[in-house]
Amino acid sequence: MAKESTFNPEHQATHTSSKVVAALERISEAFRVMLWQEAKQYGISPIQVQILTYLLHYPEKLKTVTHLAAHFNMTKATVSDAIKSIAAKGFVKRKEDSEDSRSHSLHLTREGKALARKVERFAEPMEISVQKMGPEKQSGILEQLLYLIQDLNGQLVITPQRMCLNCRFYEKKGKLHYCNLVNAFLKAGDLRVDCPEFRMPAG
Known part of the structure; x- marks a missing residue:
């Protein structure tokens, strides 16, 4: 017997997990719409919007094609093509690594910034919309979303993210979250999706 589709409304009516997945799909659609609207306004593509935003905020060591590809779950070729386009428009420039001429980091020009x-x-x-939920609900949703992301990492659907649950400093103590870097328990709202101090687990 074929498995019922998650997107069949009749199936969803009696399966909460399917309704959650369908709701997440609607949210992803909202992000696509917002990205397209912003991109069209400035004559660039959605991924170029994301790349420009990334380069505005991340440290130099992470401003490489390799890190961008991992962050956005795309191939290096796709990211390189997007960068070539915005570089040609004068928004991005490349800076060679002083220790390795084959490597380079990416930087926004004044126009790019x-x-x-x-x-x-x-x-x-x-x-x-999220702010309307209030701090407690926001924290609960954040915690559950991080667990979902972690599970998708485990299924190799998306690349491991630089979040608390994937970090070598993170430890689960009973139902509580603990960071061994700061030696403190973390509330759900303190968990980070992308932490500057993130370190991959050893081994």
């Missing part, structure tokens, strides 16, 4: 500050606001409608 100005554009990045405009397009990074694409998710504001989503932010406004």
